[in-house]
Amino acid sequence: MTTPKTTIxxxxTKTRRKEDFVPIxxxxxxxxxxxxxxxxRAHLGNARPVIVFDILYRLLRHVYGPDHVTYVRNFTDVDDRINETAQKRKAAGAEGTLETLIADRADETIDWYHQDMDALGALRPDHAPRATGFIGQMVAMIEDLIAKGHAYAAEGHVLFAVDSYxxxxxxxxxxxxxxxxGARVEVAPYKRNPMDFVLWKPSTDDLPGWDSPWGRGRPGWHIECSAMAHELLGEAFDIHGGGNDLTFPHHENEIAQSTCVGHGFANVWMHNEMLQVEGKKMSKSLGNFFTVRDLLEQGVPGEVIRFVFLSTHYRKPMDWTEKKRAEAEKTLRKWYDLLTDVEPSTPDENFIADLADDLNSSKALYWLHHMADDLKQYQYWTSHGVEYVGPTPEELEATFLASAHLLGLLWQPTDNLSLPIIDLGAWEKELSKARSLAMQTKDFTEVDRIKNTLLEADVEVQMSKDSVKLTAGSAFDPSKLEALK
RNA sequence: GGCGAGUUGGCGGAGUGGUUACGCAGCGGAUUGCAAAUCCGUGUACAGGAGUUCGAUUCUCCUACUCGCCUCCA
Structure with missing residues (x-):
């Protein structure tokens, strides 16, 4: 085991301080x-923790080695909203039992989730356990809690006794x-303390359930994470993450359960701040609710979404705006244009240092800007025959690319961000021809007419001394080119 | 009501007890038939008040405002 040179x-959240990370x-x-x-479908807010902890995962892999990090992210597939969909489908005449319909709904949603998060460039965790696969472990943990006096059974429920912790x-x-x-707690007659929370609850025949010492039922929400984390990561592990809306009650309850059963549980608790949309909370009632898939279908590349998320520190509220989307796209396109076919080397040290400082992704992007600038200048001056002492453009590019890769950016082959690939070769020739002619006659009316029409159709026009380059933008409208024919 | 986070230039967004990143937009110049792209250069900010200090945007307190959580929404 080697001592890593980077201190993360x-x-x-537990200590409310920034701490040096020392793994167990x-x-x-x-x-x-x-x-x-x-x-x-996952909404845009769901993407934030995915991207935040993807960055942390990548950083940990960089520092400790790809084979020395284990990342677990669960799927909660015990939930009344899943049941509802299944029940509706059954009522509508769908084939299969309620159990299989429930499993189908979870399966299809998990599949969507993977597709959407893949599109954002998020690495898949090492384990993606489903709650339904760990019911036995949950039941065992609940029994243990009862035996140790931290939980009690009442009317088919099992509750955690907060007074015992x-x-x-x-x-x-x-x-x-x-x-x-604050009086915002559910008052139930079987609770000893109003704050006691459910570990196990009874299921009726039309709901999924598992046999248990307390009758047929299903687990409460919080116990699954305690059980799965223990099963897959052991008595104690390093980092536990999630959105800050989970701090209470979910994570508080996880700690209570795991600690009382005797597990060391997590050392570092990390919480990302929430997402907003155009300055407001994303909600269905405000009409600003949308999913990751919605954005992807509108032609917003996943990489652009990722870039926007990275531009705000994870512990600050992040506002998703159309303007940020446009800026991110523009920047990424510029960066892609800088790339030749150089292989990535190792990330820049300053870049790593800032990223390792509580995931300062915004500062990391600053370094990328900085490196891109250097690269651009070296490329520019080299192409003008000026020789420089120092890193070659190839070396700069290799470092730049390796750094970008650590943020999950610029990973696509060559591409220009899923811009529609439209062959405008014919128009390039047309414009080129008209321009050569105009150079001689000094009458540029026809050239301008073609150029302006192209611009109106959202085509970027770049004319240098000896060439014409056309690039279709995301709002390319071929019908506007009809006028030229 | 309880708990927590925040308030930095036209916009976004880092950071710092003393010379205040960076991006976008803007402005000036080079280049261009005109543009675009590119290159060079450039201005503007630390919510308000009090305190600590030689000195605060940075620390402390107060006020105002914003936002989130407390509802199995990340």
């Missing part, structure tokens, strides 16, 4: 991130008394 600093075992750095409930509320900075005073 991470903000730990540098040969196997372990991270658990709360994944989606698979009831429907003194530290309850420590992660989110709340006290049980304050929360009860």
């Amino acid at each position: 600093k991470l903000y730990n 075992d540098a040969d196997n750095v372990r991270m658990y991130v709360c994944g989606p409930t698979v009831y429907d 003194k530290e309850y509320g420590a992660l989110s900075g709340r006290s049980v008394d304050d929360m009860i005073a």
